[in-house]
Amino acid sequence: MENKNLITVSCTPHMRSKITVNKIMLDVIISLVPAAIMGIYFFGFGAIKVILLSVISAVFFEYVFQKATKRDVTINDLSAVVTGLLLAYNLPSTAPFWMPIVGSFVAIILAKQLFGGIGQNFINPALAGRAFLLASYPAEMTNWVAPGWGVDAVTTPTPLAALKQGVDLVSASGNVISATPGKEDIINALTGNIGGCIGETCAIALLIGGLYLIYKKVINIKMPLIYIVTVFILTGILGRETGRFPLYEILTGGVMLGAFFMITDYTTSPMTPKGQIIFALGCGIITSLIRIYGSYPEGVSYSILIMNLFVPIIDRYTKPVIIGEARK
């Protein structure tokens, strides 16, 4: 019985905002572009390869899983693209071709889809993928190369490795990675002219992306700011054996990437305003502690993964108080 003149009836409200999940994800992708450009500029073809493999496999796994389990295919919401990009940004440009694929599998299938897809995962999928790869293939995951388009990649230590060991390290080509960074090292960290993962080295590109997200109201400045300031203050107070370099600490080792793109992930951060403060603070504290007392040189990804696990309990104890209740 087809009647084209039927009147639409629906529940209130009859107006909806123009914001959609798809538009939010598109904004996140746009904001990640500067970091991709800088990553490719510094690390060359390897970076392109890792980014493409990671994104394509992430979307592919999401599509295949949803088809296989007879669910609605949601790759159009672009969240898999974001996960793929973030995973790639957390890998070295030297990663063999299978690594981004394995990482995407862990991120999309194990961390995201098995828990119900978008919005249901309890840990950040991209970081779960990275953590899995780091634990399983530590050698490949820490095969850093110095920036440059050279055919023969030059292996190099990362700035934080030098800080961690407390001695100046020397790259294969003879460049000194200082354990007591000066002005020049800080400028290198700002522009991304240092060794590290594809998307984490250029602090300026990440800042531009982050500011774009704040301008578009996709994220609130609160969480990134609290996180960065906490790391700055704690590393500044605690310091390393060779000295205190808080500014250098927040520019290296993925703090910017984590601050603007990882801890602000809607799904794996608290929903309540108060909870978000606790979460960002916790991430900052754990990052600083891992860096200074732990055996890993950086600590951003583990701090976020650890705090992800606390999100349900944070949400539970920071439930918003209804306006007027305080007077009871």
Place this chain on the structure above:
Amino acid sequence: MRLFSSERGVHPPDGKHFTANKKIETIMPKVGQLLYFPTSQHAGTPTEPIVAVGDYVKVGQKICDSDAKITSPVFSSVSGVVKAIKPVLLPAGNLSNAVIIENDGKFEKSEEIGKPYDYTKMTKEEIVDVIKKMGIVGLGGAGFPTYAKINPPADKKIDYYIVNGAECEPYLTTDDRMMIEHSDSLIRGILIFQKMYPDAKALIGIEDNKPTAIEVMRKAAEGYDKIEVVPVKTMYPQGGDKQLLRTLTGRTFPITNPPSRTPDTGCIVNNVVTIMAIDKALNEGEPFLKRVITVTGDAVKNPGNYEVCLGTTYQDLIDAIGGFKAEPKKFIAGGPMMGFSMYTLDVATIKTSSGLICLTEAECENPKESNCIRCGKCTEHCPLNLAPYALNQYALRGDAESFVANNGMFCIECGTCSYTCPSKRQLTQSISAMKRTESAKRKRR
């Protein structure tokens, strides 16, 4: 200019420009037209018809009444013969018994109306009694009988009279036009209230997207030191009574069990059109017979503000103003945020009808729900600072205990959470449904 703002809410596209400059036109029912007077046009106990089929009734004659505590009588807006008494559809989609009168076109006035009262010589109780007798209810949309609202227990000290001219619902321009064209009536109505509560200062809250109304009301309020026009920031739901009260006085509405009422904060809130009806009731002796309805939407040929005799069906109203210019796909009685979606226009206009929005297919949004991405926008914008995402979960899984414990019953169903949700989840829908189920359960107990 004082610009107050409450920090929560949303900014839907307001669509008021279609009708904001259209003068109010009166639409009189045709000879032989049937008018429908439902017995339930207010929040409270429905009334009972006091006329019988075949009776001749006059304009202003009381046709339904009740002895219940919270109720409001219904009057005929035309003269003619009672054709039938049977259940009809209300805008909200439920049925109500109704008196159906055929208009004879003579508009013969009842002897009961047209006798002004000298309120300056009346006591507070006598004024309240007239307001009750004249069938005045909250005309902003809720329809709570006004006499009950303005007569709180004697121990409540009332120091503010909040005059609600915010009209935060998009598309509607009824209150706006009424203030511009009948500012004197509003002031007279406020003076009646101030006779009852001499200490109360009247604050007229108007959203700053209505500069003409603000200017006109300022001029009208000149010389009255206890009436102040306060522009407020345009934001939905600024015009909720508790929201406007908080914006204007900084007072917070206490959340208590049993629920408190606005007089607990020392304020009484009335919609501007309600206050004009109070003026008409006392100064002209006329019960509530006519009201202004904004007819708008992209399907309507001649959008505008029309004064109709209550009881006119929406269909007759649309026919009288030139019908549609495009095929309508959706009818909304009221505003787009809180109004009722109707499947037919054969529904009578009642006291609380403030708007009719007819939308074409292009404007009917029916987005698909997707997973909650936990962005927190719903709780960020909720005017009550509730957690709609959590209430939605409790409602969907039928967890009444958690729903109540998290203050779900205090939700004002403004629709802000559903509006702002990027996953297009029907938060308001499930929360309202849970509220209904739970209140029904409580009534049974």
